[in-house]
Amino acid sequence: MMEKGKMERGVVELVDTESLVPQEHLLRKVDRAVEFRKLYEIVEPLYSEEEGRTSIDPVVLFKIVLLQHLDGIPSLRGTLRRAQTDIAYRWFLGYTLNEELPHFSTVSYNFRHRFTEETIERVFQWVLNEAGTAGALSPAAVFIDGTHIKASANLNKKIKQEVPAAAKRYRDELLAEINADREAHGKEPFDDDDDPPRPTKKKRDNTSKKKLARRKKAGFKTVTKSTTDPDCGMFVKGKHERQFAYEAHTACDKNGYVLETVVTPGNVHDSVAFDDAYDKVTESFPQIETIVADSAYKTPHICKKVFIDGRVLSTAYKRPMTMKGGHQWWKYVYDEFYDCVICPEYQPLAYRTTNRDGYREYCSDPKICAQCPTRQLCTHSKNCVKTVLRHVWKDYEELADDARYTPEYKELYAKRKETIERVFADAKEKHGMRYTLYRGLAQVSKWVRLKFAAMNLKKLARWKARRQSRLSFLLFSACTYLLCFAACLDFSQAGRFSTGCTISIILLFCVYNSFKRCAVEFASETSCFLLKASKPLAYLMDISGSTGWCWYNSSKRATKPITFCDSWWKHLLLKPLA
Helix, strand or coil: CCCCCCCCCCCCCCCCHHHHCCCCCHHHHHHHHCCCCHHHHHHHHHCCCCCCCCCCCHHHHHHHHHHHHHCCCCCHHHHHHHHCCCHHHHHHHCCCCCCCCCCHHHHHHHHHHHCCHHHHHHHHHHHHHHHHHHCCCCCCEEEEEEEEEECCCCCCCEEEEEEECCCCCCHHHHHHHHHHHHHHCCCCCCCCCCCCCCCCCCCCCCHHHHHHHHHHHHCEEEEEEECCCCCCEEECCCCCCCEEEEEEEEEECCCCCEEEEEEEECCCCHHHHHHHHHHHHHHHCCCCCEEECCHHHCCHHHHHHHHHCCCEEECCCCCCCCCCCCCCHHHCEEECCCCEEECCCCCEEEEEEECCCCEEEEECCHHHHHCCCCHHHCCCCCCCCCEEEEECCHHHHHHHHHHHCCHHHHHHHHHHHHCHHHHHHHHHHCCCCCECCCCCHHHHHHHHHHHHHHHHHHHHHHHHHHHHHHHHHHHHHHHHHHHHHHHHHHHHHHCCCCHHHHHHHHHHHHHHHHHHHHHHHHHHHHHHHHCCCCCCCCEEEECCCCCCEEEECCCCCEEEEECCCCCHHHHHHCCCCC
C-alpha cells in the first residue's frame, strides 16, 4: 500500500551528533588519522596569553579551511553555509546542532593576517611528518612537474611593461666553466656582464659601446602584466587558452603524497622553477635517489645538478630542434678524441669558439661544403658554413639519455601518469584547484599549500583505515581457521556439533557481519582449507556477499542454502550430507 502525507516537521527528538555520522564517513577517518591538538603548539606564538578577548579555537579555524579543500568548495562563505546544515561538518568541528558557527570573515581574516606563510608551512610539514611516521611515504623516487592555476584576473585588463630579465641562478658557475673551456682552446675568457668593458687596443673603436648597448637591451624584456593581479603571469602553452595564471611546481612520491610545492607566476618555465622545488625537497628528504620529470626539465643545468648530487634523472625523449627536412641529428657524430664533429658526408667540423650561452661552435669548411651533394639537407646559409652547437655540459644530458633506456627508470617514468599527473587531476577535479579566487603570490601560495596538505591528510586517513581493516580481517581469519579446525574435529568424532561449538559458530557469524566487504576473500581462503578434508563432511562457508551461506560437501558442490530465519541455526545440528 502507498503511504501519503508523510510530513514529520517540527518534531522534538533526543539525538546526539555521534550517532548521526556514519562510521565509514571520511571525516571520521580524518579525525582518527592525526592528533589535531598539535595545531595548538604551531599557532601558540601567534596568540597573546594576557591581552585581548577570547578567540575562536584555532583548531576549528584550520578544520573549516580543511573542509573547504577536502570538498573543493571555492570559498569560505560557501563552506560555512554548508556547515549550517551538514551534521558531519558540525560533528567534525565539535559544534552542536544549535550552536552558532564562526562567521566566514573571521576565518578569512585569520588566514590573511594572523597565520603567516611560516605557519602554513609548519602545518604542511606536520601532515607530512605524520605520514612519514606511519610509514606511508616512499621518497626514494620523486616525481616533479608543474600545473597552471587560472588567476582571478580579467584578460582584458592588461598592460605591456618592460621588466629586468631575471639572471640565471647558475650564471657564475656556467661562466666559470665557459672561461675554463675557452682558455683550454686558447681563447680569451669572457668578462662578467656586471664588470666594465675592457679597454681596446685601437684608439678609435666603438665596439665597447655597442657591447654595452646590446647587454643593456638584453637585460630587459617586455611582459604582459595584469592590472587586477600584478603577481600573476600570462600563461601561453600550445593549444591552451591564453590566460593569466599561476604555476604550481610540485614534487610527489611514488604513493602520491605531495612532498613540496613552489608557486610562481604563470609565465615562469618549469625548468626555471626547478631549482627551488628540487633544493627544498632534497633538503627535507635527503634519501631521494631518482628524480622523474618530463622533457621540459631536460636541460644541461638540471642534468648536471642532479647527477652531481649522486642522483639519477629519469626523463623522456626530447625532440631536437633541427632544420625541417634536413639530415637527422644523430648523423652528426662528436669525436671526443679530436674534439670535432663528423658530418653525414664524413667531413670534420672544427672547433671555432665557445659562446656566452655555454655552447661550443663547430663549423665546416665552406670550400668543402660548396661542393657537397647534400648541402641543401645540411645548411641554407649563403657562406656555405654548417654550424653545430654542443653544450659544455652535454655529457650530463647523455647520462640522462642512458638512464632513459634502463628498464628500471623506464618503469619509473611510466608511473608519472598515476603519481604526479594523478595528483594534479584530483586537485583540479575533486578539490577545486582549477582556478583560484585569491590574489597575490603570497595568498595563492598559502592556498595551494593548504590544499595539498588536505589532500595528503585525506590520503593518509584512508590508508590508515584500510590498514586497520586489513589487520582486523587477518585477526578474524586466524580465529576462523582455529574455530573451523575445532569444529571439524568435533563433528568427525561425535557426528554432530557440540553446544559450545554451535554457540561459537553463531558468534562467529555475528562478527562476520562487520566484515562483509572481505567476504569473498574470506570465502576463497577458508574453502581451500576446509575442502582438503578426506571425509565427506558438511562445511559451512560464505561463497559471496549475495548468495548467502551454503552447505558444502567434499565434492565442492553446494547442496542446500541456509536461509536467515529464526530456525536457520538448526541446520548446524544436522548430520553430514552425503
